[in-house]
Amino acid sequence: MSSSNIKKKPNVRRKPIRIREDHDADRPVVLHSTSDDLFIRTGKQVIESCRLSIGIEVWLDEFKSMTDYIKTWSADRPSIRACFCAPQGAKVVLFFVPRSAHFDFELANELADLNAQLLKDFSYVGMVEVGQVPWAEIDRFVDIDSARYICGERPTACQAVET
Amino acid sequence: MANVQQHVKQWKHNRELVALIPSTHPDWIVTTAFYTALHAVDALLAFDNVTRITCHKDRNMAVMQINRYIKIRNPYLTLHDLSRKVRYLADPGAWVPAGVIEKDVLSGSLYPIENSVQKLIGQDLELGRITLVIPPKATGSASSPAATD
Numbered sequence: 001m002s003s004s005n006i007k008k009k010p011n012v013r014r015k016p017i018r019i020r021e022d023h024d025a026d027r028p029v030v031l032h033s034t035s036d037d038l039f040i041r042t043g044k045q046v047i048e049s050c051r052l053s054i055g056i057e058v059w060l061d062e063f064k065s066m067t068d069y070i071k072t073w074s075a076d077r078p079s080i081r082a083c084f085c086a087p088q089g090a091k092v093v094l095f096f097v098p099r100s101a102h103f104d105f106e107l108a109n110e111l112a113d114l115n116a117q118l119l120k121d122f123s124y125v126g127m128v129e130v131g132q133v134p135w136a137e138i139d140r141f142v143d144i145d146s147a148r149y150i151c152g153e154r155p156t157a158c159q160a161v162e163t
Numbered sequence: 164m165a166n167v168q169q170h171v172k173q174w175k176h177n178r179e180l181v182a183l184i185p186s187t188h189p190d191w192i193v194t195t196a197f198y199t200a201l202h203a204v205d206a207l208l209a210f211d212n213v214t215r216i217t218c219h220k221d222r223n224m225a226v227m228q229i230n231r232y233i234k235i236r237n238p239y240l241t242l243h244d245l246s247r248k249v250r251y252l253a254d255p256g257a258w259v260p261a262g263v264i265e266k267d268v269l270s271g272s273l274y275p276i277e278n279s280v281q282k283l284i285g286q287d288l289e290l291g292r293i294t295l296v297i298p299p300k301a302t303g304s305a306s307s308p309a310a311t312d
Contacts, residue, residue: 091220103245103258105267111244112237116227127220131244134258140251 019043059124063092066122070094071151073114079107081135082152084142091127095142097135097152104132164214167284170206174199174277178290181269185298189264190255192295196273197246200239203280207232210284219243234279238272269293 019029024043031039041049067085074080074096082097096111098104115130122128133141138155177199184192201222208216208225216222226232226239245268249255259268269292281288 101257108241109237112240137252
Protein backbone atom coordinates (compact mmCIF):
# COMPACT_ATOMS: atom_id res chain seq x y z
CA MET A 1 0.00 0.00 0.00
CA SER A 2 1.42 3.32 -0.98
CA SER A 3 1.58 6.24 1.42
CA SER A 4 -0.85 8.20 -0.79
CA ASN A 5 -3.50 5.56 -0.22
CA ILE A 6 -3.04 5.82 3.56
CA LYS A 7 -3.59 9.58 3.46
CA LYS A 8 -6.87 9.14 1.61
CA LYS A 9 -8.37 6.94 4.32
CA PRO A 10 -10.63 8.90 6.62
CA ASN A 11 -9.45 8.84 10.23
CA VAL A 12 -12.82 7.73 11.59
CA ARG A 13 -12.61 4.35 9.89
CA ARG A 14 -9.09 3.57 11.08
CA LYS A 15 -8.44 1.45 14.10
CA PRO A 16 -6.32 3.10 16.77
CA ILE A 17 -2.87 1.76 17.49
CA ARG A 18 -2.94 0.65 21.09
CA ILE A 19 0.14 0.47 23.30
CA ARG A 20 -0.42 -1.15 26.66
CA GLU A 21 2.21 -0.48 29.31
CA ASP A 22 1.88 -3.91 30.86
CA HIS A 23 2.22 -5.79 27.57
CA ASP A 24 4.07 -3.45 25.24
CA ALA A 25 6.73 -1.88 27.48
CA ASP A 26 9.59 -3.46 25.51
CA ARG A 27 7.83 -3.52 22.15
CA PRO A 28 9.46 -1.30 19.52
CA VAL A 29 7.22 1.42 18.14
CA VAL A 30 8.31 2.91 14.81
CA LEU A 31 7.02 6.37 13.99
CA HIS A 32 7.33 7.77 10.47
CA SER A 33 7.20 11.54 10.26
CA THR A 34 6.22 13.46 7.11
CA SER A 35 9.76 14.85 7.00
CA ASP A 36 11.05 11.28 6.62
CA ASP A 37 12.50 11.21 10.11
CA LEU A 38 12.17 7.80 11.65
CA PHE A 39 11.64 7.50 15.39
CA ILE A 40 12.02 4.17 17.10
CA ARG A 41 10.82 4.04 20.70
CA THR A 42 9.72 1.36 23.09
CA GLY A 43 6.12 1.30 24.26
CA LYS A 44 7.32 2.40 27.71
CA GLN A 45 9.12 5.43 26.23
CA VAL A 46 6.02 6.48 24.29
CA ILE A 47 3.90 6.34 27.46
CA GLU A 48 6.54 8.21 29.53
CA SER A 49 6.73 10.90 26.86
CA CYS A 50 2.95 11.38 27.05
CA ARG A 51 3.13 11.63 30.85
CA LEU A 52 5.90 14.23 30.61
CA SER A 53 3.91 16.24 28.09
CA ILE A 54 0.88 16.29 30.41
CA GLY A 55 3.19 17.24 33.34
CA ILE A 56 4.65 20.16 31.39
CA GLU A 57 1.17 21.37 30.40
CA VAL A 58 0.00 21.29 34.01
CA TRP A 59 3.18 23.07 35.16
CA LEU A 60 2.76 25.78 32.50
CA ASP A 61 -0.88 26.31 33.50
CA GLU A 62 0.06 26.66 37.15
CA PHE A 63 3.00 28.92 36.31
CA LYS A 64 0.70 31.17 34.24
CA SER A 65 -1.79 31.35 37.12
CA MET A 66 1.08 32.26 39.47
CA THR A 67 2.39 35.07 37.25
CA ASP A 68 -1.16 36.43 36.83
CA TYR A 69 -1.52 36.43 40.60
CA ILE A 70 1.83 38.24 41.03
CA LYS A 71 0.80 40.84 38.48
CA THR A 72 -2.39 41.62 40.42
CA TRP A 73 -0.53 41.53 43.74
CA SER A 74 2.08 43.98 42.44
CA ALA A 75 -0.50 46.37 41.01
CA ASP A 76 -1.69 47.11 44.57
CA ARG A 77 1.81 48.07 45.69
CA PRO A 78 3.16 51.37 44.41
CA SER A 79 6.56 50.61 45.98
CA ILE A 80 7.16 48.10 43.17
CA ARG A 81 8.76 49.50 40.05
CA ALA A 82 9.05 46.26 38.07
CA CYS A 83 9.04 42.49 38.36
CA PHE A 84 10.79 39.84 36.29
CA CYS A 85 10.96 36.09 36.52
CA ALA A 86 13.72 33.67 35.50
CA PRO A 87 14.57 30.02 36.10
CA GLN A 88 17.66 29.38 38.21
CA GLY A 89 18.57 25.71 38.43
CA ALA A 90 15.56 23.86 39.80
CA LYS A 91 13.82 26.96 41.10
CA VAL A 92 11.92 29.93 39.74
CA VAL A 93 13.27 33.29 40.88
CA LEU A 94 11.16 36.42 41.04
CA PHE A 95 13.10 39.68 40.89
CA PHE A 96 11.24 42.67 42.26
CA VAL A 97 12.65 46.14 41.70
CA PRO A 98 11.62 48.61 44.39
CA ARG A 99 10.84 52.18 43.48
CA SER A 100 13.44 53.33 45.99
CA ALA A 101 17.14 53.24 45.15
CA HIS A 102 17.79 51.27 48.35
CA PHE A 103 16.58 47.90 49.62
CA ASP A 104 12.99 48.33 50.80
CA PHE A 105 12.61 46.56 54.17
CA GLU A 106 8.82 47.00 54.28
CA LEU A 107 8.51 45.48 50.83
CA ALA A 108 10.87 42.67 51.92
CA ASN A 109 8.43 41.77 54.68
CA GLU A 110 5.56 41.61 52.19
CA LEU A 111 7.66 39.63 49.72
CA ALA A 112 8.47 37.04 52.40
CA ASP A 113 4.72 36.60 52.97
CA LEU A 114 4.21 36.36 49.23
CA ASN A 115 6.98 33.76 48.89
CA ALA A 116 5.37 31.49 51.49
CA GLN A 117 1.96 31.97 49.89
CA LEU A 118 3.21 31.10 46.41
CA LEU A 119 4.79 27.89 47.70
CA LYS A 120 1.50 26.92 49.27
CA ASP A 121 -0.94 28.00 46.55
CA PHE A 122 1.12 27.12 43.47
CA SER A 123 2.93 24.07 44.79
CA TYR A 124 3.10 22.39 41.37
CA VAL A 125 5.52 25.13 40.20
CA GLY A 126 8.06 23.94 42.79
CA MET A 127 10.55 26.10 44.66
CA VAL A 128 10.03 29.82 44.10
CA GLU A 129 12.50 32.37 45.44
CA VAL A 130 11.51 36.01 45.79
CA GLY A 131 13.89 38.92 46.15
CA GLN A 132 14.69 42.54 45.40
CA VAL A 133 17.25 43.94 43.00
CA PRO A 134 18.18 47.58 42.43
CA TRP A 135 17.07 49.17 39.19
CA ALA A 136 20.53 50.68 38.68
CA GLU A 137 22.22 47.27 38.67
CA ILE A 138 19.41 44.98 37.54
CA ASP A 139 21.55 43.44 34.83
CA ARG A 140 23.90 42.06 37.49
CA PHE A 141 21.14 39.62 38.44
CA VAL A 142 18.69 39.25 35.56
CA ASP A 143 19.22 38.74 31.86
CA ILE A 144 16.42 41.03 30.75
CA ASP A 145 16.39 39.59 27.24
CA SER A 146 15.64 36.07 28.42
CA ALA A 147 13.75 36.76 31.65
CA ARG A 148 9.97 36.78 31.66
CA TYR A 149 8.57 40.24 32.20
CA ILE A 150 5.76 40.24 34.77
CA CYS A 151 4.87 43.88 35.33
CA GLY A 152 6.08 47.47 35.75
CA GLU A 153 8.73 49.29 33.81
CA ARG A 154 11.04 47.63 31.33
CA PRO A 155 14.71 48.54 31.56
CA THR A 156 16.72 48.93 28.40
CA ALA A 157 18.88 45.96 27.47
CA CYS A 158 22.47 46.03 28.77
CA GLN A 159 21.59 48.71 31.27
CA ALA A 160 24.65 49.09 33.44
CA VAL A 161 24.23 52.31 35.32
CA GLU A 162 21.11 54.34 35.77
CA THR A 163 21.36 57.80 34.34
CA MET B 164 25.79 16.60 61.37
CA ALA B 165 26.58 19.43 63.79
CA ASN B 166 24.59 19.56 67.01
CA VAL B 167 22.78 22.49 68.63
CA GLN B 168 25.74 23.64 70.71
CA GLN B 169 28.13 23.58 67.76
CA HIS B 170 25.80 25.85 65.84
CA VAL B 171 25.33 28.10 68.87
CA LYS B 172 29.11 28.42 69.10
CA GLN B 173 29.37 29.46 65.47
CA TRP B 174 26.37 31.79 65.87
CA LYS B 175 28.20 33.64 68.65
CA HIS B 176 31.47 33.50 66.72
CA ASN B 177 29.93 35.21 63.68
CA ARG B 178 28.09 37.66 65.91
CA GLU B 179 31.37 38.83 67.39
CA LEU B 180 32.61 39.62 63.90
CA VAL B 181 29.56 41.78 63.12
CA ALA B 182 30.65 44.08 65.94
CA LEU B 183 34.15 44.34 64.50
CA ILE B 184 33.24 45.41 60.97
CA PRO B 185 33.39 49.17 60.50
CA SER B 186 30.06 50.80 59.68
CA THR B 187 31.71 52.01 56.47
CA HIS B 188 31.25 48.42 55.21
CA PRO B 189 27.47 47.82 55.54
CA ASP B 190 27.61 45.15 52.81
CA TRP B 191 29.86 42.94 54.94
CA ILE B 192 27.91 43.71 58.12
CA VAL B 193 24.81 42.44 56.31
CA THR B 194 26.61 39.34 55.06
CA THR B 195 28.03 38.49 58.49
CA ALA B 196 24.66 39.20 60.12
CA PHE B 197 23.07 36.74 57.70
CA TYR B 198 25.57 33.99 58.57
CA THR B 199 24.97 34.72 62.24
CA ALA B 200 21.25 34.21 61.62
CA LEU B 201 21.96 31.10 59.55
CA HIS B 202 23.70 29.36 62.46
CA ALA B 203 20.92 30.44 64.80
CA VAL B 204 18.43 28.78 62.41
CA ASP B 205 20.65 25.71 62.04
CA ALA B 206 20.82 25.43 65.84
CA LEU B 207 17.02 25.38 65.85
CA LEU B 208 16.84 22.85 63.03
CA ALA B 209 19.30 20.61 64.90
CA PHE B 210 17.22 21.04 68.08
CA ASP B 211 14.09 19.99 66.17
CA ASN B 212 15.90 17.12 64.41
CA VAL B 213 15.17 18.59 61.00
CA THR B 214 17.69 16.79 58.81
CA ARG B 215 18.73 16.80 55.15
CA ILE B 216 19.26 20.55 55.01
CA THR B 217 22.13 20.79 52.57
CA CYS B 218 21.67 24.17 50.91
CA HIS B 219 20.02 27.59 51.24
CA LYS B 220 17.03 26.34 49.24
CA ASP B 221 16.35 23.51 51.71
CA ARG B 222 16.75 25.81 54.69
CA ASN B 223 14.46 28.46 53.20
CA MET B 224 11.85 25.80 52.48
CA ALA B 225 12.00 24.62 56.08
CA VAL B 226 11.72 28.16 57.41
CA MET B 227 8.73 28.82 55.14
CA GLN B 228 6.88 25.57 55.65
CA ILE B 229 7.23 24.82 59.37
CA ASN B 230 4.62 26.77 61.31
CA ARG B 231 6.76 26.80 64.47
CA TYR B 232 9.23 29.05 62.64
CA ILE B 233 6.68 31.68 61.62
CA LYS B 234 8.39 34.50 63.56
CA ILE B 235 11.74 33.68 61.99
CA ARG B 236 10.47 33.42 58.42
CA ASN B 237 10.25 37.04 57.27
CA PRO B 238 13.40 38.46 58.91
CA TYR B 239 15.41 35.41 57.81
CA LEU B 240 14.26 35.61 54.17
CA THR B 241 14.95 39.35 54.24
CA LEU B 242 18.53 38.86 55.45
CA HIS B 243 19.06 36.01 52.99
CA ASP B 244 17.93 38.11 50.05
CA LEU B 245 19.87 41.17 51.15
CA SER B 246 23.13 39.33 51.77
CA ARG B 247 22.96 37.34 48.52
CA LYS B 248 22.69 40.49 46.43
CA VAL B 249 24.66 43.18 48.23
CA ARG B 250 28.02 41.45 47.79
CA TYR B 251 27.72 41.65 44.03
CA LEU B 252 26.74 45.28 43.73
CA ALA B 253 29.12 47.88 42.43
CA ASP B 254 27.57 50.39 44.79
CA PRO B 255 26.43 48.41 47.87
CA GLY B 256 26.24 51.57 49.98
CA ALA B 257 23.39 52.85 47.81
CA TRP B 258 21.43 49.61 48.26
CA VAL B 259 22.09 49.30 52.00
CA PRO B 260 23.03 52.69 53.44
CA ALA B 261 24.97 52.58 56.71
CA GLY B 262 22.07 54.35 58.42
CA VAL B 263 19.73 51.34 58.07
CA ILE B 264 22.05 48.77 59.62
CA GLU B 265 21.13 49.37 63.26
CA LYS B 266 17.38 49.82 62.71
CA ASP B 267 16.53 47.44 59.87
CA VAL B 268 19.31 44.86 59.70
CA LEU B 269 20.07 44.30 63.38
CA SER B 270 16.94 45.41 65.30
CA GLY B 271 14.53 44.60 62.48
CA SER B 272 15.98 41.30 61.25
CA LEU B 273 18.81 39.68 63.23
CA TYR B 274 17.53 40.23 66.79
CA PRO B 275 14.00 38.92 66.11
CA ILE B 276 15.53 35.72 64.67
CA GLU B 277 17.88 35.33 67.63
CA ASN B 278 15.13 36.00 70.17
CA SER B 279 12.76 33.53 68.57
CA VAL B 280 15.42 30.80 68.25
CA GLN B 281 16.44 31.20 71.90
CA LYS B 282 12.81 30.77 72.97
CA LEU B 283 12.29 27.76 70.74
CA ILE B 284 15.43 25.94 71.89
CA GLY B 285 14.87 26.97 75.51
CA GLN B 286 18.21 28.72 75.95
CA ASP B 287 18.95 32.25 77.03
CA LEU B 288 22.33 33.03 75.52
CA GLU B 289 22.39 36.50 77.08
CA LEU B 290 23.21 38.11 73.77
CA GLY B 291 23.59 41.83 74.12
CA ARG B 292 22.93 44.38 71.45
CA ILE B 293 25.70 44.69 68.92
CA THR B 294 27.62 47.95 69.09
CA LEU B 295 28.79 48.85 65.64
CA VAL B 296 32.26 50.17 65.06
CA ILE B 297 32.18 53.75 63.86
CA PRO B 298 35.57 54.46 62.36
CA PRO B 299 37.16 57.78 63.15
CA LYS B 300 36.58 60.31 60.39
CA ALA B 301 39.35 60.41 57.85
CA THR B 302 41.94 62.87 58.99
CA GLY B 303 41.73 66.16 57.22
CA SER B 304 44.41 67.62 55.08
CA ALA B 305 45.66 69.68 58.03
CA SER B 306 47.23 66.61 59.65
CA SER B 307 48.56 65.03 56.49
CA PRO B 308 52.22 65.46 55.60
CA ALA B 309 51.24 67.01 52.27
CA ALA B 310 49.36 69.77 54.05
CA THR B 311 52.37 70.77 56.12
CA ASP B 312 54.41 71.59 53.06
